[in-house]
Amino acid sequence: MLTDLLAAGPPAAVTDELDRVLGIIAWLVTAAGVMGLLIVGFRMSLSLRSGDGRYHMTQFATVMGACVIGTTAGPIVQFLL
Template sequence: MTTFLAAGPPANVTGPINTVMGMVAWVATAAGVMGLLIVGAKMALSIRQGEGQEHMVQLGTVLGACVIAATAGPIVNFIL
């Protein structure tokens, strides 16, 4: 009886997965940067108009999404 768990998945399976994960990581990084720029611009405009803390929830949401996107890749690599 042969155990394949110790050897890991074959390279023809992990190669395309790594390629897709790399592309998703770049897209998530670009989306995070764009999200921060958009929220920052909204915050600058609202402060200029005299409004205060209304965009802090949006900033927290974007930063939370960036953390999730940044940690998803290493978790999947650990599992594979």
């Protein structure tokens, strides 16, 4: 009986709402990633103009890592459901 209940999965109303929330979060993560890359690029261009452009690759890598984590979170959650 418990295995039948677990095999049935969540009701459709729950997954529809969860899909909507995941979609909104995915758009927010995309917007935050683009904004983060624009900010890092702007700061990098200002530093290169003044001759000090060595320290921004870690910031760029951090933003890109956050983008990868945010991008893969939605498909992982949908796979688990």
